[in-house]
Amino acid sequence: MTIDVKICGLKTAEAVDKAVALGANHVGFIFFEKSPRNIEPDDAARLADRIRGRAKIVAVTVDADNDTLDEIVSSLDPDILQLHGHETASRALDIRAIYGRPVMKAFSVREADDLRAVEAYIGIADKFLFDAKAPKGSDLPGGNGVSFDWTLLDALDAEVDYMLSGGLNAGNIREALQMTGARAIDISSGVESAPGVKDLGRMEEFFDAVAQACAEPFRSRSTT
Numbered sequence: 001m002t003i004d005v006k007i008c009g010l011k012t013a014e015a016v017d018k019a020v021a022l023g024a025n026h027v028g029f030i031f032f033e034k035s036p037r038n039i040e041p042d043d044a045a046r047l048a049d050r051i052r053g054r055a056k057i058v059a060v061t062v063d064a065d066n067d068t069l070d071e072i073v074s075s076l077d078p079d080i081l082q083l084h085g086h087e088t089a090s091r092a093l094d095i096r097a098i099y100g101r102p103v104m105k106a107f108s109v110r111e112a113d114d115l116r117a118v119e120a121y122i123g124i125a126d127k128f129l130f131d132a133k134a135p136k137g138s139d140l141p142g143g144n145g146v147s148f149d150w151t152l153l154d155a156l157d158a159e160v161d162y163m164l165s166g167g168l169n170a171g172n173i174r175e176a177l178q179m180t181g182a183r184a185i186d187i188s189s190g191v192e193s194a195p196g197v198k199d200l201g202r203m204e205e206f207f208d209a210v211a212q213a214c215a216e217p218f219r220s221r222s223t224t
C-alpha cells in the first residue's frame with residue numbers, strides 16, 4: 001500500500017532534497033506573510049526546480065487576489081494551487097479556470113457540521129484537504145500542529161478524494177491512517193524543530209512511521 005505524502009512549508013534546499021529522497025511526492029510552499037514558513041515566489045521557484053517532475057509542486061495560498069496568484073504562478077509554475085483560506089466555490093472555480101491547474105481546497109474541521117461545506121465544492125475542487133481549525137489566538141489558518149477528531153471523516157462520501165492534514169507526526173500517523181483510511185497525508189510542523197525550521201531527523205522518523213503503518217492491513221474507505 002502506498003500513499004501520497006506532502007511535506008509542506010519547505011524553505012531550504014536541504015529540506016526539499018531530503019523530503020523527496022525520503023519519498024514525498026508532493027512538496028508545499030507557503031505564501032502567507034504571517035507564517036514562519038512564508039517564502040518569496042522566486043525563492044520557492046529555485047527550490048522547486050531541484051525536484052520538478054519528481055514531486056508535485058503545491059503553492060499554498062490564503063485568500064490570495066489575482067495579482068498575488070499571477071506572481072506565484074508565473075514564478076513557481078506550481079502543479080497544484082492549495083486554497084487554504086475562505087475561498088468560495090465560485091472563487092475556486094475562477095482560480096481553476098484562470099490558472100488552468102488543479103485546485104486543492106482546504107477545510108478547517110472541528111465538528112461534524114464543518115464538513116457540510118464540502119458539498120459546494122464537489123466538481124469544482126480537484127482535491128480536498130482537511131486540517132484542524134486554528135486554535136484561538138493563532139495568526140495562521142494552518143501549520144498549527146493541531147489535529148482534529150478523525151472519526152468525523154467517517155461521514156464523508158467515499159468518493160471525496162482528500163489529503164489528511166493537521167497535527168500529524170511520527171507518533172500519531174499510524175493511528176491516523178488506521179482510523180481514516182486516508183490515501184494522502186500532509187505534514188508541516190510535525191517535522192520541524194521550531195516554527196518554520198524543518199528537521200531532517202524528524203522527517204526520517206516520519207517516513208519510517210508511514211512505511212510501517214502502510215505495511216499493515218489498511219482500512220478501506222468504501223462503504224460497500
Ligand SMILES: O=C(O)c1ccccc1N[C@@H]1O[C@H](COP(=O)(O)O)[C@@H](O)[C@H]1O
Pocket residue numbers: 008009028030032035036037038060061062084129131140141142143144145146165166167168186187188189190
Ligand atoms: O504552515 C503554515 O504556516 C500555513 C500557513 C497558511 C496556510 C496553511 C499553512 N499550512 C498548512 O497547514 C497544514 C498542516 O500543518 P501542520 O502539519 O498541522 O503543521 C498543511 O496543510 C499546510 O499546508
